[in-house]
Amino acid sequence: DLKEQAKKKAAVAAVDEHVKDGMILGVGSGSTIVYAVERLVERVEQEKLKVVCIPTSFQAHQLIVQNKLLLGSLDTTPILDCAIDGADEVDSDLTLIKGGGGCQTQEKIVASCARKLVIVADYTKDSKTLGEQYKKIPIEIIPLSHVPVSLKISDRFGGKTQLRMGKMKAGPVVSDNGNFIIDWFFPEGITDWKSVHEYIKLIPGVVETGLFVNMAEMAYFGLSDGSVKTVT
Ligand code: DER
Secondary structure (H helix, E strand, C coil): CHHHHHHHHHHHHHHHHHCCCCCEEEECCCCHHHHHHHHHHHHHHHHCCCCEEEECCHHHHHHHHHCCCEECCCCCCCCECEEEECCCEECCCCCEECCCCCCHHHHHHHHHCECCEEEEEEHHHECCCCCCCCCEEEEEECHHHHHHHHHHHHHHHCCEEEECECCCCCCECCCCCCCEEEEEECCCCCCCHHHHHHHHHCCCCEEEECEECCCEEEEEEECCCCCEEEEC
């Protein structure tokens, strides 16, 4: 369908432009990144590339291992040439909402170790301002703190919070790091995402927010007409 084709086009364009022989590559999480890994496997095989892949989740780890790509870690390669990842929404400043898949904590760590973060997404993620298409910001928190953290966020900024509950598992979703995730349905009119992120990040119990501010170098959007738009 259109959206899947758009995701694939963005992913292929990003891999073709940014993956080079000998590089250390951060591999993101979600569904769009699967197309990027498929294209990476093609290129590694066709061009005999040596690319060490650093995972950002159990899902990414499985993708790397199942596709017989070279698996690395931040222990051995703490500086990456590039990280390719998805996003839930991207604004005109390349501020991202991530964490739709609950993986934002390791994604942000890996992205922070990469010389450049390249985002791959379909047209439903391409917004002028955050909130146009994606209505919540995932926040990973230490389980015992989920009620007080939720109260502090809604007291300070408004909106409403929801503890993310499992679908195929009874009780709350547990992240790859053993934590809970709060989804904050934020109010309209917020513009200074940097200070919102910094405030929330400092609330005791917060592990990481899904706000990626001033981190992405560029974004590839697959459009509904089959073309790819890049934003830097
Ligand atoms: O959870 C995440 O951060 C994912 O990268 C998400 O933001 C994008 O997932 P998608 O490619 O399946 O839309």
